[in-house]
Amino acid sequence: MNRTVLSIQPGQPASDGAGVRLNRVFGGLGVERFDPFLMLDEFGSVNPDDYIAGFPPHPHRGFETITYMLEGRMRHEDHLGNVGLLGNGGVQWMTAARGIIHSEMPEQEEGVMRGFQLWLNLPGKDKLGDPGYRDIPAVEIPRIHTAQGVEVVVIAGQFDDGQVQQLGAVQRPNTEPHLFDLRLGAGHSVAPRLPEGHRVMLYVYDGSLQVDGRTVEAGRLVRLSDQGELHLGSEQGANVLLVAGKPLGEPIVQYGPFVMNTREEVEQALRDFRDGTLA
Template identity: 65%
Template sequence: MTMHRTVLDLHVGRAASDGAGVRMTRVFAGQGIERFDPFLMLDQFDTANADDYIGGFPAHPHRGFETVTYMLEGRLRHEDHLGNQGLLKPGGMQWMTAARGIIHSEMPEQQEGLMRGFQLWLNLPGKSKMSPASYRDYEPKELPRVVTAEGVEVVVLAGRFSDGVIEQTGAVQRPDTDPQLYDLILPSGSHISPRVPDGHRVLLYVYEGEVMLEGTQSTPVSANHLVRLSNEGTLTITSTENARVLLIAGAPLNEPIVQYGPFVMNTQAEIEQAIGDYQRGQFGG
């Protein structure tokens, strides 16, 4: 008998503001974050009102984790204290490993039009939190895409996608957390059964349309809802209308998480060191 992954809980994001007043939806973060291990935060920005994003994210620090920014519409300019510069374009992705420290800014390269995308925070294991920082922009053409027999388009941002017929390696591979990040574009009435390793935490964020999950008593999941699934079993997603879904999966680290704003470490002493290093100008590098 086939065992399906079951729904553990359903989340609706809350309105939030970050940076210099950028308005967004905070899908998850903060209290109870261990439930999403190895993921720390997911933000969605989706507005055509320039006043909601024009202030951008002026220079600010990070330590102890990775950020993944996936842009659907709009343009963001990245600059950091290590000398990196890049332009995140529609359909592109930015992968930044803050590790021992990076100070960066993300500023809109537009004064009007739609700004739409996501930022995901991915934890690093304790052994890697003080490794050198790094940064990479991915052009849209560098993100692998496949189309299944059902007509489902899959953008393979990270990991390795397989549905038993098609296999495609993603743009990024990471050790320890083994993230599997896919943007699934489902025509109405189509379905897809991505194979995700048992033991991986699996999150589905429906950001357009509506889907059903096999084995969950046919409970519909509509736009702007996040589903947290059990760590074992198969997964089949069926669209009841045209839908887009972010599949976010990774291997839990099962380590202590101590967070103070943009610093995520394993102990309070490490947080205090991060604050002191930043204040003394000894951050990253």
């Protein structure tokens, strides 16, 4: 049995931070369909007016953010004293937990800035735990080539196609996320093995992809069934972000940068931020 396509959808234009233009791949209403993931944003522009204002200091509580930079330079600073520079191919993994206040500002005034930010939920038992932050430069993220010639950037989880196995740079409990950047040349195919029951999404960010008898063009998100094998191919070449994780099955109550299990917990987060005790 193969995983089947449940839906194919385009992203929606959005603006966040101090006016950064984004493509919101998913997020907002109906986010339970993507559990344990909450949001995926794609940013990409050669026009500095689209990104130069960045994301000035702002709070988060209750989840994790993963930023993957394809091209460009972004500086992170937070109330814990962490300072990091996210460059080409690098990843920033931040666990907001009970609270973190940070900024993400461009370290460039021209050129391309392109990448993704993914929000990953935390289970209720960990939402008020200790916050954390990790910068992972590109040289510390495993890159492998399958027997079929597909390049795989293994950011989180473990890649396994039955011939090649590779642990990613990050392993997380509870949600068990798998995050791969798959780069298929023309005529290439790949069949990553993923745990049964995991929610699986594919975002085609370049080229076109064949999956479950469907052709998916760039700028489209594919949501797949939770069971079965996964077979991907590309006639002309494709770059694909594979996102998979174990659903938490818990209530999701979100208000902006706060994601908790109940309305009362969100209201407490708002009070804590107002009173200066969030973080």
